[in-house]
Amino acid sequence: MKNIDLVRDVLDTQVLDREQRPLGKVDGIALELREGSPPRVAYLEVDGVTAWRRLGERYARWAAKLARHWQREGHPFRFTWRQVRDFGIDIEIDVDAERAAPFDLEHWLREKLIRRIPGGR
Amino acid sequence: MKKILGIALGIVTSIGGFLDVGSIATSAQAGAAFGYSLLWAVLLGTICVIFLVEMSGRFSIVSGHTIVDAIRKRFGFAGFIVPFAASLLVNLLVLASELGGICVALQLLTGIRFQVWAIPVALAVWLLLWLGTFDVVEDGTALFGLVTLCFLVAVFTLGPEPRELAAGFVPRLPGEEHAHYLFLAVSIIGATIAPYLFLFYSSGAIEDKWDKSYITPNRYIATLGMSFGAIISMAVIVVAALALKPEGIRVEEYEQAALMLVPAFGRWGFYLFVASLAIACFGAALELSLASAYSVSQAFGWNWGEDLEPRSAARFSSAYTIFIALAALIVLSGLNPMKLTLFSMAITAVILPLTALPFLVLMNDARYMGEHVNSHFSNIVVLLIVLLAAILAVVAIPLEIIGSK
Amino acid sequence: MSRVIALERFIGHIVRDAEGRKLGHLHEVRVRREGDDLVVREYVVGSAGLLERFSLAQFAREVVFIFGIDRMHGYVVPWDSLEFPEEGELRCTRRAADLQRFSAERPAGK
Helix, strand or coil, X not given: CCEEEHHXXXXXXXXXXXXXXXXXXXXXXXXXXXXXXXXXXXXXXXXHHHHHHCCCHHHHHHXXXXXXXXXXXXXXXXXXXXXXXXXXXXXXXXXXXXXCHHHHHHHHHHHHCHHHCCCCC | CHHHHHHHHHXXXXXXXXXXXXHHHHHHHHHHXXXXXXXXXXXXXXXXXXXXHHHHHHHHHHHCCCHHHXXXXXXXXXHHHHHHXXXXXXXXXXXXXXXXXXXXXXXXXXXXCHHHHHHHHHHHHHHHHHHCCHHHHHHHHHHHHHHHHHHHHHHHHHCCCHHHHHHCCCCCCCCCCHHHHHHHHHHHHHHHCCHHHHHHHHHHHHHCCCCHHHHHHHHHHHHHHHHHHHHHHHHXXXXXXXXXXXXXXXXXXXXXXXXXXXXXXXXXXXXXXXXXXXXXHHHHHHHHHHHHHHHHHHHHCCCCCCCCCCCCCHHHHHHHHHHHHHHHHHHHCCCCHHHHHHHHHHHHHHHHHHHHHHHHHHHCCHHHHHHHCCXXXXXXXXXXXXXXXXXXXXXXXXXXXXXXX | CEEEEEHHHCCXXXXXXXXXXXXXXXXXXXXXXECCEEEEEEEEEECCCCCCCCCHHHHHHHHHHHCCCCCEEEEEEEHHHEECCCCCCEEEXXXXXXXXXXXXXXXXXX
């Protein structure tokens, strides 16, 4: 497929890692505007704050304040089209979800909550 | 053979899962106050929910998406966030009603005030989700939910007049109490067409990995399951009409509703009612909590699944944990469980278009549905019923509030 | 000189033509693959549809589309004719009359 509709098929699409595990959604698309050349997609973002910013700067600030509790480095998580391995209903990228920045909340919750409650294993 | 078993299980699950605190409360009040004359509301709601549930299954089968995931993808984050937030809020109120239902059942049994049971009950619901799997939840709900068949047995025992029964299927305003009648009609429809039902169904289809061979079984499960479930709802109305209305017993509290099975079963009738209430609400509470966690996870692209251990899906598990905790707080606050239930159902009817309309758009989008897009007939049926319910609700809720002051 | 913009923040925004007339809302960005890169071919500016904004009226319009009662109209703007200013609205550097039009029976997408 040579042509892609960014809004229809890329934005807000589920992103999977190389093991087909959910990584997040495409929350943002960065376009590089160039002189004399058509704009190109610089990278795609998977980040909650980016998503909330689409509602307004106020929401982004609130989301960022919340996210500071669990976010380590690597935010916002970005990937380029070169890292895309498969593209259909979902976008599969050549990354390990467990090690990627969007999983910080997952790791934080595992530590704080799940570990402390029996049966969570 | 396996498919037939699957269909049977799906139907049984739908029956067992159909009755919840909303159906019981609204049907009991309706029968006690207005006899058979609100049966049409259950029928209308059921027709709509059959379409919605079938569509929900068909959508997940053909598109490979869950509904929530697809709504975000189709309408964008900002476009979907308001329906999403609204549906979560309503889910919370309904979950509090379901937990309240279990607590009230325990209060009826033991005499201990319902608020005291809030935390133990919430813990029990949570524990089952924490340690159980999707199949355990589904099958357990289905099996135990069959106790609600006692209402059907009661109908046969009490023997209603068929012609009088049939008249109940024609909408007709009663002589008095128009506002309350309308409010109950709207609440019944809201109780029947609970959005969490068809959203949960879509997640279930994905979790069970339904492929295109399930398109026809899906139709049977949706139609038969919801129909049988509706029959039980109608049975509650009929039993209330026969057992409570002649005695002039109005169902303002669950205590009065609990009397309705006594004429048919004697003393056991009370215990059957309590058991039905507790079990139906427990099953619904499990489904609601899961449905809400599914919604949040699918909206943000997290890993989700009841079959995953909490440690592997910490965000998903935390979501239902927080949800159950918040609902328990609402029950603890001591809000009248019956009133909370009725209003939650009416509010559901108001919010229904917010979820159903985007879903309808998806069902007509060839990029998701291919050749399996909706027929005009399906569109019209769902559209009419959903809009009707919403308009009625917007009118009826304020009138009910004014009326009860 | 190149600049990176957050495309998601412009979806649904109003686009005006060279004469300042409102063309519609930014609906879609069509790209083509060039090796490992995605390069913009054209933009789709449409008359209606739900775009990054919750609106019951728009939902109603989409439902109306379903029954084929109305159609979505719009323009196709080539990649070199849309400007993303630092401030203000999106600007098409051509006039509406010079743009390719389209009309869709059922909405094709967001």
